[in-house]
Amino acid sequence: MYENFTVADRWTAEPLVCKWTANVVAIATRHADAVDVRFSVNGRTVWIALPCMAWVEQKRRTGNVITDRLAAQIAGHYLKQSIENGYDNGREMYTMTLDEVFQHMDAVIGEAGRTDNLPSLPVIAD
Template identity: 65%
Template sequence: MYEDFHVTDRWSGEDLHCSWKANIVAIATRHADAVDVRFNVNGKPMWIALPCTAWLEQKQRSGKVITDQLAVQIAGRHLKQLIEDGYDAGREIYVVSVPEVLTHLDAIVAEGREQGGLPLLPVGV
């Protein structure tokens, strides 16, 4: 779904290939309470920062956790939406709010049900 996709840039009309590269706990790298999900967008690094409080909120509201696989899907869906809405291509990192994370999560779960499950993440990328 959103670990490897193509999207058209709103302003340039350019086809952008977005591919997931890694999930990194930002506490160690940026001293931020977030999980940074890295994508390459036509070879250029792009980071989507998901706040760790979204994990707590999801656990409280449903009793279920956000897995690494779901985090990638959430970040990828957010990235796709950013590009379609006309994102600032000069930025390397975008921070997602807790409500946005949960909205994307709900949409992904619904999409996954329609498609028979979420795709597996590639190993050793």
């Protein structure tokens, strides 16, 4: 689904190959209350930051957790939509709001049907 996809840039029509590369807890790396999801976009690193509060709120609302696989899909869906809408302006970091996390999670789960239908994240050995 959104761990590895190609999307056309809205303004240039250039195909952008987006590949998930990592989920990183940003508390340790940049002292932020977020989980950063890293993608390679035509070789350029792009980070999508999901607020940690999304994990707390998801557990409170549903009793379920946001898994690494689901976080990657949420961030990938957000990235794809941002590029399609012309919002990819070359920034390295994009920060999602809590509402955006749940909007994109609903879209991803709607497409997959259930979270256990989400694709496994690839093992990257570089």
